[in-house]
Amino acid sequence: MKRVLIIDDAATVRLYHRLILEGAGYQTDEAINGIEALEKVLQSSFDLLLVDVNMAKLDGHGFLRQLRRLDVPQMPAIMISTEASEDDRRLALESGANLYLVKPLKPDQLLASAAILLGEAE
Template identity: 35%
Template sequence: MSARILTVDDSASIRLTTNVALSTAGYAVSEAVNGADGLAKAQAERFDLIVTDLNMPIMDGLTMIEELRKIPSQTGIPIIFLTTESDAALKTRAKNAGATGWLTKPFDPENLVKIVRKVLGK
């Protein structure tokens, strides 16, 4: 069975790009349109990895991570930020909240797949 990945981004084009890259690499991909949607989907289903944007309406990615990490079943799920932000203080805040890694947009889909494989060990 392939790893299940949740992508969370308010941009339809980024969701499409990440979905194509990850599904072509053999992963089962689900999508969410903002942090609140991502939080709800992560609570309803079990994912092996979450890839999330930072800046989104309704709930941003950092708040979503903080909320996920309060749920015992979600504490060990790796989370990768995929964002336009590159501020060092923000990266530290994200890491402290529970983010596993950080990839800056625009991104190379092949690089995303490499990072996902490394994080998942697959």
Template identity: 45%
Template sequence: MLEKRILVVEDGITMRMFYQDVLGKAGFAVEEAANGVEGLEKALLGHFDLMIVDINMPKMDGYELVTRIRREPSLRAIPVVTISTEAQGEDATRAYEAGANLYIVKPADPASLVEMARLLTGARA
């Protein structure tokens, strides 16, 4: 079975390293982008089974990135998980309205993150 590929779009290097470590150890191939513009470019050029998108980023925030992903026919079917430090209900509502499949509040629990990635990509444990 081919390795499932995840694109992590996150401006914080520490968080990107966290995702790389946790998801990489679980058997996923993880690529990174440091902002929404870079994330959209990488998504358009590659094939990904899941995208994890931070909300608060420079150049293009997560809401705009998810909106653009859902408008792009070649990307529309990719599951997108948004993640943020914002715990207010309206932030999750905005993410879902943009087209997110799931909204997680930081910090993400490593075991839950891996389980969510497996469920959304169809990867085996």
């Protein structure tokens, strides 16, 4: 079973993403900021990361930049934000995201993106 780490400071957003992913058969874990996410990634393995941009302590960009510098198995990351400009998308990819999606996500959009990055797309 594929494991997804949902990183977002908003409990409602984490719940929404968790329900979509678990309903499709993924196992999920959650982190409320980039610091907690780094701790979880170093303690356990995940197949995919869902990363919010705006979080206290360590934002999504900082988290991905730190993670990509570590000598650990790397996993794909979907960065999710309410910001929709090309500059936001470019910054996300430069930070280490594999894909950039704009909130609010539709369930089929999230699942299709996850399937592509996990090599499960038909």
